[in-house]
Amino acid sequence: MKSFYLTDTGRVRTHNEDSVTIVKNAANEHLMIVADGMGGHRAGEVASSMVVTQIGSRFSSINTIGTKIDAVNWLKENIDEVNANIIRYGEENPDSSGLGTTAVMALLTDDFLIFANVGDSSGYVLKDKKLHKIT
Numbered sequence: 248m249k250s251f252y253l254t255d256t257g258r259v260r261t262h263n264e265d266s267v268t269i270v271k272n273a274a275n276e277h278l279m280i281v282a283d284g285m286g287g288h289r290a291g292e293v294a295s296s297m298v299v300t301q302i303g304s305r306f307s308s309i310n311t312i313g314t315k316i317d318a319v320n321w322l323k324e325n326i327d328e329v330n331a332n333i334i335r336y337g338e339e340n341p342d343s344s345g346l347g348t349t350a351v352m353a354l355l356t357d358d359f360l361i362f363a364n365v366g367d368s369s370g371y372v373l374k375d376k377k378l379h380k381i382t
Contacts, residue, residue: 248277248355264291264348266299274311274356278303282350283368290343294333298350301329306354315359322352322363330365351382 254265264284271277282298284291302325312318337344349366362370364382372379 250277250279252279252281264295266292266295266348268299268303270303270307272307272309272311276312276354276356278306279353279355280350281352281368282348283366285347285349285366290337290340290346291348293336293343294346294348295350297333297336298329298348301332302326302352312354312356315361318354318356318359318361322354322361326350326363326365 250269252267252269254263254267266282266284267280269277269279280299280303282295284293284295305325306312312321333346333348337346349364349368351364351368351370352362353370354361354363360372362381364370368382369380370382372381
C-alpha cells in the first residue's frame, strides 16, 4: 500500500490545526486518521492531536482488529473515549474551553475497509482512477 499525507494552513488561519497519522498493528492492518481542529474555537490543534495520538497509539499496540464487527465496535469505543478526554481537557483548562475537532478514519485489513467520521471531514477512496467520497 502506498500512502502519504499533506496538510495546509489555508488562506485564512495563521496556524495549522490539522493532525494526521498512518499507523499499523502487529497484523499489518492500517489505520489512517485525519483530525481537523475546529477553526474559530480554542485549542483546535490540541483536540486534533489528542484524537490522532490516543487512537493511533491504541491501534498500533493491538495484535489485530478482528472481524468487521469488532472493528466497528473498537472504533466507536475509542472515539467515545477520546471525546470524553477532550471534554475533560476543556473543563480542566479554561483557556481551552470549547475545544473541538472533526475526525475521519479509515481502517484497512486484508478483508475489509471501514470508515468512521465525526463532523464534516470526509473520507475518499481512489478506484479506477476516480475519487469516490465515502463519508
